Amino acid sequence: xxLKRYTARRIAxxxxxxxxxxxxxxxxxxxxxxxxxxxxxxxxxxxxxxxxAAAEAYAxxxxxxxxxxxxxxxxxxxxxxxDWGWSDTRSQPVSEAILTALPYSxxxxxxxxxxxxxxGVAIGLYSAFNQYTKTDYAATxxxxxxxxxxxxxxxxxxxxxxxxxxxxVPVLFDAELARTRPFSLANARQLVLPVFxxxxxxxxxxxxxxxxxxxEYVRATFVKTxxxxxxxxxxxxxxxxxxxxxxxxxxxxVGDLLGVVLSAxxxxxxxxxxxxxxxxxxxxxxxQDTALxxxxxxxxxxxxxxxxxxxxxxxAVLDPRIDYGDR
Numbered sequence: 647x648x649l650k651r652y653t654a655r656r657i658a659x660x661x662x663x664x665x666x667x668x669x670x671x672x673x674x675x676x677x678x679x680x681x682x683x684x685x686x687x688x689x690x691x692x693x694x695x696x697x698x699a700a701a702e703a704y705a706x707x708x709x710x711x712x713x714x715x716x717x718x719x720x721x722x723x724x725x726x727x728x729d730w731g732w733s734d735t736r737s738q739p740v741s742e743a744i745l746t747a748l749p750y751s752x753x754x755x756x757x758x759x760x761x762x763x764x765x766g767v768a769i770g771l772y773s774a775f776n777q778y779t780k781t782d783y784a785a786t787x788x789x790x791x792x793x794x795x796x797x798x799x800x801x802x803x804x805x806x807x808x809x810x811x812x813x814x815v816p817v818l819f820d821a822e823l824a825r826t827r828p829f830s831l832a833n834a835r836q837l838v839l840p841v842f843x844x845x846x847x848x849x850x851x852x853x854x855x856x857x858x859x860x861x862e863y864v865r866a867t868f869v870k871t872x873x874x875x876x877x878x879x880x881x882x883x884x885x886x887x888x889x890x891x892x893x894x895x896x897x898x899x900v901g902d903l904l905g906v907v908l909s910a911x912x913x914x915x916x917x918x919x920x921x922x923x924x925x926x927x928x929x930x931x932x933x934q935d936t937a938l939x940x941x942x943x944x945x946x947x948x949x950x951x952x953x954x955x956x957x958x959x960x961x962a963v964l965d966p967r968i969d970y971g972d973r
Contacts, residue, residue, distance in 0.1 A: 734937075749824075758844035766849040770785075793851060
C-alpha cells in the first residue's frame with residue numbers, strides 16, 4: 647500500500663472518529679440537567695410568571711428548540727461551512743473564543759512538551775547506559791515522584807513557596823501582559839511554574855519508557871559486536887540504541903502530548919489562573935454552552951488525529967522493515 651493511499655485511509659477514519667466523538671458529546675450535553683434553565687424557571691415562578699413560558703424563551707434564546715437530531719444536523723451543516731457556532735455565555739463566535747484562548751495554552755504546553763521530550767529521552771538513555779548506579783537511582787526517584795504527585799497539588803505548593811513566601815514569581819497570571827508581551831522576561835517569570843509542573847510529570851513518563859526500551863538494546867548482541875569492532879560509544883548510542891528505541895517511544899510521546907492538552911491543562915490553568923483552552927472548556931461545560939464545548943472538543947481531537955497519523959508515518963521512517971500494508 648502506497649503512502650498516499652494509506653494517508654487518505656487514515657484521514658477518512660479520523661473523520662469517522664471525530665464524528666463519533668462529536669455525536670457522543672452532543673447527546674450527553676443534551677441529556678445533562680441544565681442548572682441555568684432551572685434557575686430561570688424558579689425566578690419566573692417566584693415573580694408570578696409562567697415557568698413553562700420562561701423555559702420556552704430560554705430554549706429559543708439558546709437555540710435549543712426542535713428535536714435533538716435536527717439541531718445536530720444543523721450543527722454539522724454549519725461546521726462543514728466553517729461556522730463553529732455561537733457561544734451564548736461569551737456572546738462571541740466559538741472560533742473567536744478558541745483563537746483567543748489557544749495562545750495562552752500554547753505558551754506553556756509547547757515549552758513543557760519540548761523540554762520534557764528532550765530531557766526525558768536524554769535522562770532515560772543515560773540511565774540505561776549507567777544501570778544500577780547512583781545517577782540511575784536518582785533518575786528513577788525523580789520519575790516516580792513526577793508520576794505520583796498530583797499536578798494541581800504540586801502547582802499550589804509551588805505557588806505558596808515561590809510566589810507567596812519568596813515573591814520570585816507573580817501569584818496571579820497577567821493575561822494582558824502575556825498577550826501584549828509574550829516573549830518578555832516578565833511573561834517568562836509567570837509561565838515558569840506551569841511549565842515546570844507539566845514538564846515534571848511528562849519528563850518522568852518519557853524517562854521511564856526510554857530507559858525500559860533502551861535496556862533491551864544496551865546488552866543486545868549487535869551492540870556488543872559493534873563495541874568489539876571499535877565503534878565509538880556515541881555512534882552506538884545514536885545509531886544502535888536511540889533509533890530502535892524511538893520506534894515504540896513515538897507512541898508514548900503522542901500520548902504525553904495528548905495528556906497535556908486533554909487533562910493537565912484543565913488543572914494547571916485553574917490553579918494558575920491561565921485563560922487558556924482548558925479553562926475555556928471547563929467553563930463551557932459548567933454553563934452547558936453546547937457550541938463552545940463542541941468547539942473545544944474539536945481541538946484535542948484534531949491534535950489526536952494528526953499526532954497518531956504522524957506516529958504511524960514515523961514508524962516506517964524509523965524502521966524501513968515496517969510496511970504500510972501491515973497496519
